[in-house]
Amino acid sequence: MRxxxxxxxxxLAAKYNRRIFLAALPAxxxxxxxxxxxxxxxxxxxxxxxxxxxxxxxxxxxAACAYGFVVCLVGSAAAEILIRAHREHTYIHISGSVMVVxxxxxxxxxxxxxxxxxxxxVIKLADVTNVECIRNHLTINAEARYFNEDASWxxxxxxxxxxxxxxxxxxVNGGRIVSTVEVTDFYTYGDRIARHIDHCANKTRERNxxxxxxxxxxxxxxxxxxxxxxxxxxxxxQKKRYR
Numbered sequence: 609m610r611x612x613x614x615x616x617x618x619x620l621a622a623k624y625n626r627r628i629f630l631a632a633l634p635a636x637x638x639x640x641x642x643x644x645x646x647x648x649x650x651x652x653x654x655x656x657x658x659x660x661x662x663x664x665x666x667x668x669x670x671a672a673c674a675y676g677f678v679v680c681l682v683g684s685a686a687a688e689i690l691i692r693a694h695r696e697h698t699y700i701h702i703s704g705s706v707m708v709v710x711x712x713x714x715x716x717x718x719x720x721x722x723x724x725x726x727x728x729x730v731i732k733l734a735d736v737t738n739v740e741c742i743r744n745h746l747t748i749n750a751e752a753r754y755f756n757e758d759a760s761w762x763x764x765x766x767x768x769x770x771x772x773x774x775x776x777x778x779x780v781n782g783g784r785i786v787s788t789v790e791v792t793d794f795y796t797y798g799d800r801i802a803r804h805i806d807h808c809a810n811k812t813r814e815r816n817x818x819x820x821x822x823x824x825x826x827x828x829x830x831x832x833x834x835x836x837x838x839x840x841x842x843x844x845x846q847k848k849r850y851r
Contacts, residue, residue, distance in 0.1 A: 613700040711728075
């Protein structure tokens with residue numbers, strides 16, 4: 609069983625667009641307030657606007673536009689960087705009897721380049737007891753090895769039994785043991801993903817039971833077969849002894 613589940617970039621983009629809109633709300637509020645004041649004066653409260661009022665209107669409008677422009681520019685650039693990071697580092701990877709859950713957490717600009725950090729859980733599918741998706745959160749109940757490191761340190765490759773870290777010491781060391789994995793549902797059809805993980809876990813347990821049953825049968829067969837050496841010794845010609 610091998611499957612790679614990537615993030616839904618449209619959902620991520622919608623999330624960051626909402627944040628940009630909320631950050632730009634002060635500029636919208638300033639513009640609306642300014643429009644209301646101008647309309648009140650124009651509709652009869654005061655036909656002649658003072659010179660200071662024109663200056664104030666200009667400065668407020670300029671500040672609102674400048675603030676909104678900066679927020680949109682910086683927010684769009686940050687969103688693009690984060691979406692690319694999630695595209696690479698946020699996924700659910702089922703490889704054989706092992707599942708890797710990875711989620712990008714933050715990006716830091718260091719020494720002229722972006723350094724990305726992520727959380728990663730390595731889970732044996734046979735240990736999964738329950739999977740559910742509630743309120744945009746995917747929860748997996750299983751014993752897992754948990755890492756929170758520089759993403760470049762947690763590279764790995766697939767093997768027949770699961771995965772092998774590029775930095776070999778992570779295969780036996782590093783991380784800590786947790787009993788629950790909870791990640792934000794950035795994927796498409798979280799309920800379907802939960803059912804698929806549960807299905808893979810059941811299949812893995814069934815396969816392990818079949819292997820264990822086959823091993824026991826082979827051991828029982830081996831116990832009932834005479835050792836080849838003993839058979840050879842039985843039919844080996846006996847040396848004659850002379851006195």
